[in-house]
Structure formats: structure tokens, C-alpha cells
Amino acid sequence: MANLKAIYSGSTIGLFNYLIMSDLSIIILTFNESVHIKRLLSKISGLGVPVFIVDSGSTDDTVQIAEAHGAIVKTNPFENHPKQWDFALKNCPITTPWIVGLDADQYPSDELYQKLKSFSDATIPADVNGIYFNRHNYFQGERLKFGGYRNFYMLKMFRRTEGWSDLNENMDHRFIVNGKTILWKEVLIEDNLKEHxxxxxxxxxxxxxxxxxxxxxxxxxxxxxxxxxxxxxxxxxxxxxxxxxxxxxxxxxxxxxxxxxxxxxxxxxxxxxxxxxxxxxxxxxxxxxxxxxxxxxxxxxxxxxxxxx
Structure with a gap:
């Protein structure tokens, strides 16, 4: 991953020139996520795409880890997830056509990684504005396979001009898009280590x-x-x-x-x-x-x- 902090600090034009080289950018929400953020950033560093962190005021070394990996970091006091995502979408200087929104404890499988690695806007039908990822759910380190929790689809990727955060929600966060959506069944593995x-x-x-x-x-x-x-x-x-x-x-x-x-x-x-x-x-x-x-x-x-x- 190129050092976005250096590019951003030096020139807004430089950042813009870097951003247009990719078809997607990634936004990650964090708060005291040192146990997760290094794991996630190390995984996605090979994608070569812009990464933005919106932090809620971490007191551990989350921000330092993010900056060391070249991410652009913004801070905003946390009220709830929908409002934090609304802030992120409105304040991160993204110019790529697609955005991927992740939480720090979310970790892409190899299949999803390859899907993102080869992603091109030209391969997506023009009337499709959102993509659902498939999340596997874990509790105490073990995957849930029954009770309706075997697969869990979440809208995590969308066109920058067509997606927004649903502010009518207070707890359950979701992105909303205009137009059609598709499913990617390659899993987004989520194993929140802190929840062990x-x-x-x-x-x-x-x-x-x-x-x-x-x-x-x-x-x-x-x-x-x-x-x-x-x-x-x-x-x-x-x-x-x-x-x-x-x-x-x-x-x-x-x-x-x-x-x-x-x-x-x-x-x-x-x-x-x-x-x-x-x-x-x-x-x-x-x-x-x-x-x-x-x-x-x-x-x-x-x-x-x-x-x-």
C-alpha cells in the first residue's frame, strides 16, 4: 500500500492522482482496535487501494498502527454506528467509483481478497450499485452453523455516488443504495477476538x-x-x-x-x-x-x- 499519509500531507492533487488509479477505496471504523487493525491492514495491504480510518478517539496504538500502514486517519466522537458511517462517507476525500466499508474486526477471506484484488468497475453492470458480502459468524472462536446464522449477507460495497448510511437506525447499521444489488458469496470472515x-x-x-x-x-x-x-x-x-x-x-x-x-x-x-x-x-x-x-x-x-x- 502506498503511503497515503505522505501523499495527502504533501498535495491534495497528489492524493487525487493516486486515488484515480484504483476503482475502490476502503473505509474502516476503529476504536481501541490494536488487537484487530494490524491483522486487517496487513491482509489488505496487497490490494494497493486507498485506505481511510475513522477513529472514535482510541487510547491504545490503533492510530499509530494505521498510519504506519499508510492509511489516512480522521477522528470523530462516536455516537452510534450509522452516524459514524455518515461522517466517514461525507468527510473522507474519496474519488474512486466504489467504496468498501469495514469494521476493524472484519477480516476478508482469501477468496474475497482475490475478488477485490481483481476488481474493476467495468466488470459490474451499470445498473448495479451495491454488493453484499457473505459473513460467517463466530462466538468464542467457533463458527455458528445453525440457528439462521450459517451465512449472513451484509451490504459492504457500493458506488460512491449511490450509497449512504441509514440514519433511521440507532443500533443495527446498514448502507442503503439506489438501484440493484448483487451477492458475492465469497465470505468476509469476522472473528472478533475481543469477544472471546x-x-x-x-x-x-x-x-x-x-x-x-x-x-x-x-x-x-x-x-x-x-x-x-x-x-x-x-x-x-x-x-x-x-x-x-x-x-x-x-x-x-x-x-x-x-x-x-x-x-x-x-x-x-x-x-x-x-x-x-x-x-x-x-x-x-x-x-x-x-x-x-x-x-x-x-x-x-x-x-x-x-x-x-
Whole structure:
């Protein structure tokens, strides 16, 4: 990877000349990711494409590692993933026709690496504006193969002029594109090494439960919309939007039990390893029960405030 920092510092024109040599650029979000960022940057360095880091104020050596690998680093205080990606897309000086958006703990398989290495805008139909990558899910270092988690498609690559961050989401981040999308089944392997520590994982889920509860509380009051048109037969995100619309109308406290039964029995989650079965219980039941509890707490606070006014 060429030293983008030197090019950028020396001349904006120099950066522009470098950028137009590639058909894609990569943006990576980071926060205290020294355990992951070197692994990812070492993997993608051979692509020879511009790499931008948007950091949330790391206190470890994440930024130093990124700069040593020639990435351009920008910093922005973190509020949530959709807003951080919105900042990244609007503030990274990208001129390539395509953008790949990654988190630091995401690691491309050899198949995906080769796909990106040989990528050319000319090979993509003009009416296709987004590409879904296939992610394999891991928990405690073991891949999940059942419970609906064997393959997980995420829109990670899109035309620079046609994609944006969905700000109607508070917790689940997604990119939105105009026009058609395609699937690349070559996997984007994701193994968050920090999540091998169960305490880290649990605290992360508690933080996410706050964001999810706030989002759903706001949706019920018409304060937050849904950008995607729900479509069971549409792309992976449109199908998810369809299922979410059903979920929001199910009764609190009952729906976690329904969902866990669906994942563990109907989708054969019980056939996963011991770690996998633990994941399905914690993420499929405990997390969602926690969200419902926090929604009830928000409703109680709202009612109390109304009674006092």
C-alpha cells in the first residue's frame, strides 16, 4: 500500500492522482482496535487501494498502527454506528467509483481478497450499485452453523455516488443504495477476538440493548421511520426490514420466547456446539428479553413524566 499519509500531507492533487488509479477505496471504523487493525491492514495491504480510518478517539496504538500502514486517519466522537458511517462517507476525500466499508474486526477471506484484488468497475453492470458480502459468524472462536446464522449477507460495497448510511437506525447499521444489488458469496470472515472474553461480550450486549430499546421506543411514537421498504422477496436488508416490522408488533416478553424457539428448534440451533448453543440463548433470548425490559422502563418513565406535568 502506498503511503497515503505522505501523499495527502504533501498535495491534495497528489492524493487525487493516486486515488484515480484504483476503482475502490476502503473505509474502516476503529476504536481501541490494536488487537484487530494490524491483522486487517496487513491482509489488505496487497490490494494497493486507498485506505481511510475513522477513529472514535482510541487510547491504545490503533492510530499509530494505521498510519504506519499508510492509511489516512480522521477522528470523530462516536455516537452510534450509522452516524459514524455518515461522517466517514461525507468527510473522507474519496474519488474512486466504489467504496468498501469495514469494521476493524472484519477480516476478508482469501477468496474475497482475490475478488477485490481483481476488481474493476467495468466488470459490474451499470445498473448495479451495491454488493453484499457473505459473513460467517463466530462466538468464542467457533463458527455458528445453525440457528439462521450459517451465512449472513451484509451490504459492504457500493458506488460512491449511490450509497449512504441509514440514519433511521440507532443500533443495527446498514448502507442503503439506489438501484440493484448483487451477492458475492465469497465470505468476509469476522472473528472478533475481543469477544472471546465473555465479560466484554456481555457488556457490549448491554450497551446495544440500550440503543435498541431507545430505537424501538421512538419508532412506536413515530419519532423514527424505516428507510427500506419491507419486502420478504427483496434483498437481504429488505427481508430483514419485513421481519422487523412483524417483530415490533409482537407482545413484549412473549416475543423473545417465540424467537428463541424459532432459532433453537425450528432453525436447529441446538445442533451447534456448546458455545453456539450458549450464543443462541444469550443473543436470541436474554438480549431480547433485556431490550423488552428496558422498553418497559422507558414507558414507565414517560408515563410518570406525563402524570407530573
Amino acid at each position: 472474553d465473555i465479560d466484554f461480550w456481555l457488556h457490549k450486549q448491554i450497551r446495544y440493548s440500550n440503543l435498541t430499546a431507545q430505537e424501538e421506543f421512538q419508532r412506536k411514537r413515530g419519532l423514527r421511520g424505516q428507510t427500506l421498504k419491507p419486502n420478504l422477496l427483496g434483498n437481504p436488508d429488505e427481508r430483514k426490514a419485513f421481519l422487523k416490522k412483524i417483530w415490533w408488533n409482537l407482545p413484549l416478553y412473549i416475543r423473545p420466547m417465540i424467537y428463541f424457539f424459532y432459532r433453537f428448534i425450528i432453525r436447529l440451533g441446538f445442533l451447534d456446539t456448546a458455545s453456539g448453543r450458549t450464543f443462541h440463548f444469550l443473543q436470541g433470548f436474554w438480549f431480547r428479553f433485556l431490550v423488552d425490559f428496558k422498553i418497559k422502563e422507558l414507558e414507565k418513565k414517560e408515563k410518570l413524566k406525563q402524570n407530573q406535568s
